[in-house]
Amino acid sequence: MARILALTSRLPYPPREGHQLRSWHILRALAERHEVTLLSFVRDDDLPDNTAPLRDTVARLETFSVPSERSRAVLAAALVRGLLGNHPFVVEKYASTAMRARIAELLPQVDIVHVDMLPLAAWVAPTRVPFVLNAHNVEHELLQRRVEIETRPLHRAFLRTQVERLKRFETSACRRASRILACSENDARQLATLAPDTPITVVPNGVDTDAIHASPETPNRSDRMIFVGQMSWFPNRDGIEWFLAEILPRIVCVRPQARFALVGKNAGLQVPAAVADNVELSGFVDDLAPMMRDAAVYVVPLRAGSGTRLKVLEAMAFGKAIVTTHIGSEGITLEDGESALYADSADDFAAAVLRVMDDRDLAAHLGERARAHAVAHYDWKAITSRMLPAYADFPTRQ
Numbered sequence: 001m002a003r004i005l006a007l008t009s010r011l012p013y014p015p016r017e018g019h020q021l022r023s024w025h026i027l028r029a030l031a032e033r034h035e036v037t038l039l040s041f042v043r044d045d046d047l048p049d050n051t052a053p054l055r056d057t058v059a060r061l062e063t064f065s066v067p068s069e070r071s072r073a074v075l076a077a078a079l080v081r082g083l084l085g086n087h088p089f090v091v092e093k094y095a096s097t098a099m100r101a102r103i104a105e106l107l108p109q110v111d112i113v114h115v116d117m118l119p120l121a122a123w124v125a126p127t128r129v130p131f132v133l134n135a136h137n138v139e140h141e142l143l144q145r146r147v148e149i150e151t152r153p154l155h156r157a158f159l160r161t162q163v164e165r166l167k168r169f170e171t172s173a174c175r176r177a178s179r180i181l182a183c184s185e186n187d188a189r190q191l192a193t194l195a196p197d198t199p200i201t202v203v204p205n206g207v208d209t210d211a212i213h214a215s216p217e218t219p220n221r222s223d224r225m226i227f228v229g230q231m232s233w234f235p236n237r238d239g240i241e242w243f244l245a246e247i248l249p250r251i252v253c254v255r256p257q258a259r260f261a262l263v264g265k266n267a268g269l270q271v272p273a274a275v276a277d278n279v280e281l282s283g284f285v286d287d288l289a290p291m292m293r294d295a296a297v298y299v300v301p302l303r304a305g306s307g308t309r310l311k312v313l314e315a316m317a318f319g320k321a322i323v324t325t326h327i328g329s330e331g332i333t334l335e336d337g338e339s340a341l342y343a344d345s346a347d348d349f350a351a352a353v354l355r356v357m358d359d360r361d362l363a364a365h366l367g368e369r370a371r372a373h374a375v376a377h378y379d380w381k382a383i384t385s386r387m388l389p390a391y392a393d394f395p396t397r398q
Contacts, residue, residue, distance in 0.1 A: 002034045002391060005110040007103070007124070009094060009117040011046040011063070013054035016284060017230045017264070018310035019136060022205050023116050026134060026181070028057055029384030030114065030391065035059045037110070039102055041066050041094065045232075045265065062102065068093040083158075088165040090139070091119040099123060112394050121173035130178035130394050134203075137183070138190045140167035145304035146234050167194075174198055179390055184331030201390045204331065205310045206380035212289075212317040222357050223255050226295035226320075228263040228288065228311045237269065239302035239328070242346075247301060248275045250350035255357065260299075261291055292318045296363055297356045300328035301349060316374035321366040323352045333377070339369035 012023035030036050037060040042048050048063060055061050068075040075093070082089025100123045107113070107124075113131035115121050118139050124131055144163050150156040174180055174195035181203045182188040188200045227243075229236040240262060251258050252275060261280045262269075271279050285291065292298075298315035302325055312329050315322055322329070322340040334340040341356065343349040356363045 002111040002394065003109065004030055004034050004036045004112045004114050004391075005103070005106050006030070006036055006038045006058070006114040007116055007120045008038065008040040009120060010043040011040050011048060011051060011054070012116075014047055014050050016047075017233070018205070019117075021310045022136060022183075023134070024054075025206065025208075025380045025384060026116075026203070026387070027054075027114075029380075029388060031057045031059075033388055034112075034391065036114075037106065038062070039064065039099060039106075041096070041099070044069050064096055064099045064102075066094060067096055082165075083161060087122055088162045088169055090162070090166060091122045091169060094119045094123070096123070112391060115173075115177075118170060118173060121176065122169070126176070131176070132179045132181060132391070133173060133177040134181045135174075135183065135187060135191060138170075138187050140170050141190060142235070142304065146238075149238055149304055170194060178394065181387065181390070186331060199390075201387065203387045204378065204383060205313060206378045206383040207310070207313040207317045207374055209317050209375045209379045212314065222296045222360065222363075223258045224295045225251075225258070225260045225297045225299050225353065226263065226291060227260075227299050227301075228314065230265045231267065231269045232265055235302050235304040236264075238304055239300075239325075240269065242303060243299065243301040243349075244272055244275060244279065246346035247299075247349050247353075248278065250346060251353055252278055254354055258357070261295065263288065263291060288314075289318070292320060296321065297353050298322045299349075299353060300324035302328035313374055313378050316370040316378070319367040319371040321356045321363040322370055323349065323356060325349070334370065334373065339366060339373050341366070 006027060008023050012020050012027055015021040015024040027036060036058045038058045039062050042063045042065055068078045078092040078095060079089055081092045103123055104125060107127050107129055110129060113124055113129055115131055116134045117136060121133060140163060143166055147156060147159045147163060150159060171194040174191055175198060177198050180191055180198055180200045182191055182200050183205055185202055188202050191200060231237045248260055259278055259280060261282055263282045263285055266281045266283060298320040300312055309329060312332055324340055324342060325344050326342055336342045341352040343352040
Protein backbone atom coordinates (compact mmCIF):
# COMPACT_ATOMS: atom_id res chain seq x y z
CA MET A 1 0.00 0.00 0.00
CA ALA A 2 1.39 3.37 -1.04
CA ARG A 3 0.80 6.70 0.67
CA ILE A 4 -0.53 8.97 -2.07
CA LEU A 5 -0.89 12.73 -1.87
CA ALA A 6 -3.56 13.77 -4.39
CA LEU A 7 -4.09 17.35 -5.56
CA THR A 8 -7.25 18.54 -7.31
CA SER A 9 -8.24 21.96 -8.65
CA ARG A 10 -11.83 21.53 -7.45
CA LEU A 11 -13.79 19.18 -5.24
CA PRO A 12 -14.26 15.94 -7.19
CA TYR A 13 -17.50 15.15 -5.35
CA PRO A 14 -20.35 15.41 -6.06
CA PRO A 15 -19.30 14.83 -9.68
CA ARG A 16 -21.52 17.18 -11.68
CA GLU A 17 -19.28 17.82 -14.68
CA GLY A 18 -16.68 15.99 -16.75
CA HIS A 19 -13.56 17.06 -14.89
CA GLN A 20 -15.07 15.97 -11.56
CA LEU A 21 -16.26 12.63 -12.95
CA ARG A 22 -12.79 11.62 -14.11
CA SER A 23 -11.17 12.86 -10.91
CA TRP A 24 -13.68 11.08 -8.66
CA HIS A 25 -13.48 7.67 -10.31
CA ILE A 26 -9.68 7.68 -10.46
CA LEU A 27 -9.39 8.75 -6.82
CA ARG A 28 -11.93 6.16 -5.73
CA ALA A 29 -9.96 3.42 -7.49
CA LEU A 30 -6.69 4.58 -5.93
CA ALA A 31 -8.26 4.67 -2.47
CA GLU A 32 -9.32 1.02 -2.77
CA ARG A 33 -5.65 -0.03 -2.86
CA HIS A 34 -3.75 2.85 -1.26
CA GLU A 35 -3.90 5.44 1.50
CA VAL A 36 -4.94 8.70 -0.18
CA THR A 37 -4.64 12.17 1.32
CA LEU A 38 -6.50 14.70 -0.81
CA LEU A 39 -5.74 18.42 -0.91
CA SER A 40 -8.43 20.09 -2.97
CA PHE A 41 -9.28 23.61 -3.98
CA VAL A 42 -12.95 24.51 -3.55
CA ARG A 43 -14.42 26.49 -6.43
CA ASP A 44 -17.32 28.91 -6.02
CA ASP A 45 -19.77 26.45 -7.58
CA ASP A 46 -18.59 23.35 -5.68
CA LEU A 47 -20.76 21.79 -2.96
CA PRO A 48 -18.51 21.31 0.09
CA ASP A 49 -21.45 20.29 2.29
CA ASN A 50 -22.18 17.25 0.08
CA THR A 51 -18.81 15.51 0.27
CA ALA A 52 -19.58 12.68 2.72
CA PRO A 53 -18.86 9.90 0.15
CA LEU A 54 -15.54 11.58 -0.71
CA ARG A 55 -14.56 11.87 2.97
CA ASP A 56 -15.48 8.22 3.46
CA THR A 57 -13.31 7.22 0.50
CA VAL A 58 -10.02 9.03 1.16
CA ALA A 59 -7.97 8.78 4.34
CA ARG A 60 -7.88 12.56 4.75
CA LEU A 61 -9.41 15.56 2.97
CA GLU A 62 -8.21 19.15 3.32
CA THR A 63 -9.74 21.99 1.32
CA PHE A 64 -8.49 25.41 0.23
CA SER A 65 -10.17 28.40 -1.36
CA VAL A 66 -9.00 29.73 -4.72
CA PRO A 67 -7.62 33.19 -3.82
CA SER A 68 -8.26 34.61 -7.31
CA GLU A 69 -11.98 33.81 -6.90
CA ARG A 70 -12.16 35.70 -3.63
CA SER A 71 -10.49 38.99 -4.60
CA ARG A 72 -10.45 41.14 -7.75
CA ALA A 73 -7.02 42.44 -6.74
CA VAL A 74 -5.62 38.91 -6.48
CA LEU A 75 -7.18 38.03 -9.85
CA ALA A 76 -5.66 41.15 -11.43
CA ALA A 77 -2.25 40.25 -10.01
CA ALA A 78 -2.58 36.73 -11.42
CA LEU A 79 -3.38 38.21 -14.85
CA VAL A 80 -0.28 40.41 -14.71
CA ARG A 81 1.92 37.48 -13.68
CA GLY A 82 0.34 35.43 -16.45
CA LEU A 83 1.47 38.09 -18.94
CA LEU A 84 4.88 38.97 -17.50
CA GLY A 85 5.93 36.11 -15.23
CA ASN A 86 7.20 32.58 -15.76
CA HIS A 87 3.83 30.84 -15.61
CA PRO A 88 0.71 31.23 -17.78
CA PHE A 89 -2.44 32.70 -16.26
CA VAL A 90 -4.16 29.32 -15.97
CA VAL A 91 -1.40 28.38 -13.49
CA GLU A 92 -1.21 31.71 -11.67
CA LYS A 93 -4.93 31.78 -10.92
CA TYR A 94 -4.38 28.77 -8.62
CA ALA A 95 -1.48 30.38 -6.75
CA SER A 96 -2.09 29.73 -3.06
CA THR A 97 0.46 30.19 -0.30
CA ALA A 98 -1.58 27.94 2.00
CA MET A 99 -1.83 25.10 -0.52
CA ARG A 100 1.85 25.31 -1.46
CA ALA A 101 2.93 25.24 2.21
CA ARG A 102 0.76 22.21 2.98
CA ILE A 103 2.10 20.32 -0.03
CA ALA A 104 5.68 21.01 1.08
CA GLU A 105 4.82 19.85 4.62
CA LEU A 106 3.31 16.55 3.46
CA LEU A 107 5.79 15.64 0.70
CA PRO A 108 8.31 13.93 3.05
CA GLN A 109 5.53 11.72 4.39
CA VAL A 110 4.22 10.26 1.10
CA ASP A 111 5.35 7.82 -1.60
CA ILE A 112 3.58 9.28 -4.65
CA VAL A 113 2.00 12.61 -5.58
CA HIS A 114 -1.06 12.41 -7.86
CA VAL A 115 -1.48 15.75 -9.65
CA ASP A 116 -5.01 15.80 -10.99
CA MET A 117 -4.82 18.93 -13.16
CA LEU A 118 -1.86 20.42 -15.02
CA PRO A 119 -1.71 23.85 -13.26
CA LEU A 120 -1.19 22.22 -9.86
CA ALA A 121 2.13 20.75 -10.99
CA ALA A 122 3.61 24.24 -10.50
CA TRP A 123 3.13 24.04 -6.75
CA VAL A 124 4.94 20.71 -6.27
CA ALA A 125 8.56 21.64 -5.59
CA PRO A 126 11.28 19.47 -7.17
CA THR A 127 11.60 16.39 -5.01
CA ARG A 128 12.59 12.74 -5.15
CA VAL A 129 8.96 11.79 -4.54
CA PRO A 130 7.54 10.63 -7.91
CA PHE A 131 4.47 12.39 -9.24
CA VAL A 132 1.82 11.19 -11.65
CA LEU A 133 0.15 13.79 -13.86
CA ASN A 134 -3.49 13.10 -14.72
CA ALA A 135 -3.84 14.94 -18.06
CA HIS A 136 -7.48 15.79 -18.66
CA ASN A 137 -6.55 17.40 -22.00
CA VAL A 138 -3.55 18.46 -24.04
CA GLU A 139 -3.96 21.94 -22.63
CA HIS A 140 -1.93 24.05 -25.03
CA GLU A 141 -3.64 22.43 -28.02
CA LEU A 142 -7.03 23.16 -26.46
CA LEU A 143 -6.01 26.78 -25.95
CA GLN A 144 -4.77 27.07 -29.54
CA ARG A 145 -8.14 25.87 -30.81
CA ARG A 146 -9.84 28.46 -28.63
CA VAL A 147 -7.66 31.20 -30.16
CA GLU A 148 -8.68 30.07 -33.63
CA ILE A 149 -12.38 30.29 -32.75
CA GLU A 150 -12.40 33.38 -30.49
CA THR A 151 -14.00 36.39 -32.22
CA ARG A 152 -13.50 39.08 -29.54
CA PRO A 153 -10.28 40.97 -30.43
CA LEU A 154 -9.06 41.68 -26.90
CA HIS A 155 -9.77 38.16 -25.66
CA ARG A 156 -8.07 36.67 -28.71
CA ALA A 157 -5.00 38.91 -28.25
CA PHE A 158 -4.66 37.85 -24.61
CA LEU A 159 -5.11 34.16 -25.38
CA ARG A 160 -2.45 34.34 -28.08
CA THR A 161 0.04 35.53 -25.45
CA GLN A 162 -0.75 32.43 -23.41
CA VAL A 163 -0.40 29.61 -25.95
CA GLU A 164 3.40 29.43 -26.05
CA ARG A 165 3.65 30.04 -22.28
CA LEU A 166 1.24 27.20 -21.62
CA LYS A 167 3.08 24.90 -24.03
CA ARG A 168 6.39 25.57 -22.25
CA PHE A 169 4.80 24.93 -18.87
CA GLU A 170 3.02 21.77 -20.07
CA THR A 171 6.27 20.48 -21.58
CA SER A 172 8.18 21.09 -18.35
CA ALA A 173 5.47 19.44 -16.21
CA CYS A 174 5.29 16.39 -18.47
CA ARG A 175 9.07 15.98 -18.40
CA ARG A 176 9.16 16.31 -14.61
CA ALA A 177 6.38 13.76 -14.17
CA SER A 178 7.24 10.15 -13.39
CA ARG A 179 4.20 9.04 -15.37
CA ILE A 180 1.35 10.66 -17.32
CA LEU A 181 -2.23 9.42 -17.44
CA ALA A 182 -3.67 10.41 -20.84
CA CYS A 183 -7.36 10.37 -21.77
CA SER A 184 -6.91 8.93 -25.25
CA GLU A 185 -4.39 7.47 -27.66
CA ASN A 186 -4.44 10.74 -29.58
CA ASP A 187 -3.66 12.73 -26.44
CA ALA A 188 -0.91 10.24 -25.57
CA ARG A 189 0.76 10.76 -28.95
CA GLN A 190 0.70 14.54 -28.55
CA LEU A 191 2.00 14.43 -24.98
CA ALA A 192 4.78 12.06 -26.04
CA THR A 193 6.10 14.73 -28.40
CA LEU A 194 6.47 17.04 -25.38
CA ALA A 195 8.10 14.47 -23.11
CA PRO A 196 9.47 11.48 -25.07
CA ASP A 197 11.09 9.92 -21.99
CA THR A 198 8.07 10.05 -19.65
CA PRO A 199 6.00 6.83 -19.53
CA ILE A 200 2.38 7.39 -20.56
CA THR A 201 -0.57 5.22 -19.60
CA VAL A 202 -3.82 5.71 -21.49
CA VAL A 203 -6.70 5.84 -19.01
CA PRO A 204 -9.76 6.70 -21.09
CA ASN A 205 -12.69 8.41 -19.49
CA GLY A 206 -15.48 6.07 -18.55
CA VAL A 207 -19.03 5.74 -17.33
CA ASP A 208 -20.76 3.79 -14.58
CA THR A 209 -22.84 1.48 -16.76
CA ASP A 210 -24.26 -0.30 -13.71
CA ALA A 211 -25.78 2.96 -12.45
CA ILE A 212 -27.20 4.06 -15.82
CA HIS A 213 -29.86 1.97 -17.47
CA ALA A 214 -30.89 2.44 -21.07
CA SER A 215 -34.62 2.73 -21.54
CA PRO A 216 -36.16 0.11 -23.85
CA GLU A 217 -38.99 2.54 -24.58
CA THR A 218 -39.20 4.73 -27.67
CA PRO A 219 -38.36 8.35 -26.80
CA ASN A 220 -41.46 10.28 -25.86
CA ARG A 221 -40.62 13.10 -28.25
CA SER A 222 -39.09 12.32 -31.65
CA ASP A 223 -38.39 16.04 -32.13
CA ARG A 224 -36.53 16.61 -28.85
CA MET A 225 -32.74 17.14 -28.60
CA ILE A 226 -30.55 17.33 -25.51
CA PHE A 227 -27.03 18.33 -24.50
CA VAL A 228 -25.53 18.10 -21.01
CA GLY A 229 -22.61 20.31 -20.05
CA GLN A 230 -21.46 23.40 -18.21
CA MET A 231 -21.27 26.62 -20.21
CA SER A 232 -18.37 27.76 -18.03
CA TRP A 233 -16.11 25.43 -20.08
CA PHE A 234 -15.18 27.19 -23.29
CA PRO A 235 -15.57 24.25 -25.75
CA ASN A 236 -19.12 23.65 -24.48
CA ARG A 237 -20.10 27.32 -24.73
CA ASP A 238 -18.60 27.75 -28.19
CA GLY A 239 -20.27 24.59 -29.49
CA ILE A 240 -23.68 25.45 -28.09
CA GLU A 241 -23.50 29.04 -29.36
CA TRP A 242 -22.70 27.65 -32.82
CA PHE A 243 -25.55 25.13 -32.51
CA LEU A 244 -28.07 27.81 -31.51
CA ALA A 245 -26.98 30.29 -34.19
CA GLU A 246 -26.33 28.01 -37.15
CA ILE A 247 -27.76 24.51 -36.67
CA LEU A 248 -30.98 24.80 -34.69
CA PRO A 249 -32.52 27.35 -37.13
CA ARG A 250 -32.02 24.84 -39.95
CA ILE A 251 -33.76 22.14 -37.91
CA VAL A 252 -36.63 24.42 -36.90
CA CYS A 253 -37.24 25.35 -40.55
CA VAL A 254 -38.16 21.72 -41.19
CA ARG A 255 -39.60 20.89 -37.76
CA PRO A 256 -41.00 24.06 -36.16
CA GLN A 257 -42.01 22.10 -33.06
CA ALA A 258 -38.45 20.81 -32.41
CA ARG A 259 -37.15 21.44 -28.89
CA PHE A 260 -33.59 21.59 -27.57
CA ALA A 261 -32.90 21.06 -23.86
CA LEU A 262 -29.61 22.31 -22.41
CA VAL A 263 -28.81 20.75 -19.03
CA GLY A 264 -26.09 22.26 -16.87
CA LYS A 265 -24.84 25.61 -15.66
CA ASN A 266 -25.76 28.14 -18.37
CA ALA A 267 -24.95 31.55 -16.83
CA GLY A 268 -24.31 34.18 -19.49
CA LEU A 269 -25.49 32.11 -22.44
CA GLN A 270 -27.45 34.22 -24.91
CA VAL A 271 -30.16 32.38 -26.84
CA PRO A 272 -30.93 33.96 -30.24
CA ALA A 273 -34.45 35.35 -30.39
CA ALA A 274 -35.19 33.37 -33.57
CA VAL A 275 -35.01 30.04 -31.68
CA ALA A 276 -35.82 31.15 -28.11
CA ASP A 277 -39.20 29.37 -28.16
CA ASN A 278 -37.46 26.12 -29.12
CA VAL A 279 -34.86 26.16 -26.34
CA GLU A 280 -35.18 25.00 -22.74
CA LEU A 281 -32.41 26.01 -20.31
CA SER A 282 -32.79 23.46 -17.56
CA GLY A 283 -29.78 24.23 -15.40
CA PHE A 284 -28.54 21.49 -13.11
CA VAL A 285 -31.00 18.63 -12.52
CA ASP A 286 -30.83 16.06 -9.75
CA ASP A 287 -32.05 13.22 -11.96
CA LEU A 288 -31.00 13.31 -15.61
CA ALA A 289 -32.73 10.07 -16.58
CA PRO A 290 -36.25 11.44 -17.35
CA MET A 291 -34.90 14.14 -19.67
CA MET A 292 -32.60 11.69 -21.43
CA ARG A 293 -35.44 9.22 -21.82
CA ASP A 294 -37.64 11.93 -23.31
CA ALA A 295 -35.12 12.98 -25.97
CA ALA A 296 -34.65 11.40 -29.37
CA VAL A 297 -31.19 12.82 -30.11
CA TYR A 298 -28.14 13.68 -28.02
CA VAL A 299 -26.24 16.41 -29.88
CA VAL A 300 -22.50 17.11 -29.48
CA PRO A 301 -21.77 20.21 -31.61
CA LEU A 302 -18.28 20.85 -30.23
CA ARG A 303 -15.54 22.48 -32.30
CA ALA A 304 -12.72 22.51 -29.72
CA GLY A 305 -11.36 20.37 -26.93
CA SER A 306 -9.29 17.25 -26.39
CA GLY A 307 -9.46 14.26 -24.08
CA THR A 308 -12.63 12.19 -24.00
CA ARG A 309 -16.13 13.64 -23.55
CA LEU A 310 -17.55 12.12 -20.38
CA LYS A 311 -21.06 13.32 -21.15
CA VAL A 312 -20.91 11.56 -24.52
CA LEU A 313 -20.09 8.35 -22.69
CA GLU A 314 -23.05 9.02 -20.39
CA ALA A 315 -25.33 9.45 -23.41
CA MET A 316 -24.01 6.15 -24.78
CA ALA A 317 -24.81 4.41 -21.50
CA PHE A 318 -28.34 5.82 -21.66
CA GLY A 319 -28.68 4.29 -25.13
CA LYS A 320 -29.24 7.59 -26.93
CA ALA A 321 -28.86 8.22 -30.64
CA ILE A 322 -25.88 10.59 -30.90
CA VAL A 323 -25.12 13.20 -33.55
CA THR A 324 -21.63 14.61 -33.09
CA THR A 325 -18.79 16.46 -34.72
CA HIS A 326 -15.53 14.56 -35.02
CA ILE A 327 -13.99 16.78 -32.34
CA GLY A 328 -17.06 16.34 -30.15
CA SER A 329 -16.43 12.61 -29.76
CA GLU A 330 -12.66 12.68 -30.12
CA GLY A 331 -11.08 9.80 -28.24
CA ILE A 332 -14.23 7.65 -28.37
CA THR A 333 -14.30 4.89 -30.96
CA LEU A 334 -17.84 5.30 -32.25
CA GLU A 335 -18.57 4.16 -35.80
CA ASP A 336 -20.29 6.58 -38.15
CA GLY A 337 -23.69 5.24 -39.19
CA GLU A 338 -23.50 2.34 -36.75
CA SER A 339 -23.24 3.77 -33.22
CA ALA A 340 -23.43 7.51 -33.98
CA LEU A 341 -23.78 9.98 -36.85
CA TYR A 342 -20.90 12.37 -37.53
CA ALA A 343 -21.23 15.83 -39.09
CA ASP A 344 -18.91 18.83 -39.01
CA SER A 345 -20.76 21.54 -40.94
CA ALA A 346 -23.97 23.25 -39.86
CA ASP A 347 -25.85 21.89 -42.89
CA ASP A 348 -24.65 18.32 -42.37
CA PHE A 349 -25.27 18.42 -38.61
CA ALA A 350 -28.84 19.64 -39.04
CA ALA A 351 -29.47 17.02 -41.73
CA ALA A 352 -28.16 14.25 -39.47
CA VAL A 353 -30.39 15.34 -36.58
CA LEU A 354 -33.43 15.45 -38.85
CA ARG A 355 -32.56 12.02 -40.21
CA VAL A 356 -32.64 10.56 -36.70
CA MET A 357 -35.89 12.35 -35.91
CA ASP A 358 -37.50 10.95 -39.04
CA ASP A 359 -36.31 7.36 -38.62
CA ARG A 360 -37.12 5.77 -35.26
CA ASP A 361 -35.54 2.47 -36.30
CA LEU A 362 -32.27 4.26 -36.99
CA ALA A 363 -32.49 6.08 -33.65
CA ALA A 364 -33.06 2.80 -31.82
CA HIS A 365 -30.20 1.07 -33.65
CA LEU A 366 -27.73 3.88 -32.94
CA GLY A 367 -28.71 3.92 -29.27
CA GLU A 368 -28.43 0.15 -28.85
CA ARG A 369 -25.00 0.01 -30.46
CA ALA A 370 -23.76 3.02 -28.47
CA ARG A 371 -24.88 1.41 -25.20
CA ALA A 372 -23.23 -1.90 -26.08
CA HIS A 373 -19.99 -0.10 -26.92
CA ALA A 374 -20.03 1.78 -23.60
CA VAL A 375 -20.50 -1.44 -21.62
CA ALA A 376 -17.76 -3.27 -23.53
CA HIS A 377 -15.08 -0.57 -23.59
CA TYR A 378 -15.81 2.34 -21.24
CA ASP A 379 -17.01 0.97 -17.91
CA TRP A 380 -15.11 2.73 -15.10
CA LYS A 381 -14.41 -0.45 -13.15
CA ALA A 382 -12.62 -2.06 -16.08
CA ILE A 383 -10.74 1.13 -16.95
CA THR A 384 -9.43 1.86 -13.46
CA SER A 385 -8.43 -1.76 -12.88
CA ARG A 386 -6.10 -1.42 -15.88
CA MET A 387 -4.74 1.85 -14.45
CA LEU A 388 -3.73 0.61 -11.00
CA PRO A 389 -0.58 -1.31 -12.06
CA ALA A 390 0.95 2.01 -13.12
CA TYR A 391 1.10 2.97 -9.42
CA ALA A 392 2.68 -0.33 -8.41
CA ASP A 393 5.89 0.58 -10.25
CA PHE A 394 6.91 3.11 -7.61
CA PRO A 395 8.77 2.04 -4.46
CA THR A 396 7.06 2.60 -1.12
CA ARG A 397 8.76 3.45 2.16
CA GLN A 398 8.22 1.08 5.06
